[in-house]
Amino acid sequence: MLGHFLARILFLLRPPLRRAAIQNLRLAYPDWSDAQRRGVIRGMVRNLGWLAAEFAHFPGLNRVNVEQVVIQEGFENFQAGLARGKGVLFLTGHIGGWELGSFAHSIYAGPIQFLVRPVDNSRVDALVNAYRGLRGNRPIEKNDSVRAVLRALGAGSAVGILADNNTSRSEGVFVNFFGIPACTTGGLARFALHTDAAVVPGYTLWDASLGKYRLCYEPAVLLARSGDDQADIVENTQRFTSALEAIVRKAPDQWLWIHRRWKTRPEGEASIYPD
Secondary structure (H helix, E strand, C coil), X not given: CHHHHXXXXXXXXXXXXXXXXXXXXHHHCCCCCHHHHHHHHHHHHHHHHHHHHHHHCHHHCCCCCHHHCEEEECHHHHHHHHHCCCCEEEEECCEECHHHHHHHHHHHHCCCEEEECCCCCHHHHHHHHHHHCCCCCEEEEHHHCHHHHXXXXXXXXXXXXXXXXXXXXXXXXXXXXXXXXXXXXXXXXXXXXXXXXXXXXXXXXXXXXXCEEEEEECCXXXXXXXXXXHHHHHHHHHHHHHHHHHHHHHCHHHECCCCCCCCCCCCCCCCCCCC
């Protein structure tokens, strides 16, 4: 309750975030009513509050009590990917309890590594990473990630990548997300094509009927290999993005709509965000 209340206050104090969420929902769901969009935004704010509250409780989670908070679904898909011996790339996004999911995985199945952007405040960054790593998980800074990711995959480990952020034209490729071209990191496709690691979609959604979260693993995404490296990067990035879109559509009120997902536009195209 407290986390939800604080999230509501912070959201109200940041009008640009509200405008971004509204515009994103207009783009993604043009046929919805304003009331439907407002309902999703309320759910998103509640989800963010709950995520913060769950994060604060990480020190108390262990193998004995984790099932009271998170259950697994489709874990055999992760095991199948791991059995290939090339490592696993977790395809995930800012949906549901994304921090909780990686932490619960470390309790259920062992530590993973994941790409992160450092928090600007070094003390806060250190605290956040200390909580993330209580059960052995290790962050990899996004700006210095290539060798660390390749080393982890070469050792047969799992690496989580949040692939639902906008990126710059120099770093990304344009693929459709909700039918709109979105500049998306091609790094995940490059890693997958180079190492043949299994790309397993993984996400953690709140299930109101259970009163707990479901940590879900889907079958590995089939990679396209045409022999044209750039075409394969674009095609596989589209496959990964389509998988993330399908996850968001399952629970739109649990995705991070405040992020300007379509900020970077193709050359010569005007911004789709009014401000």
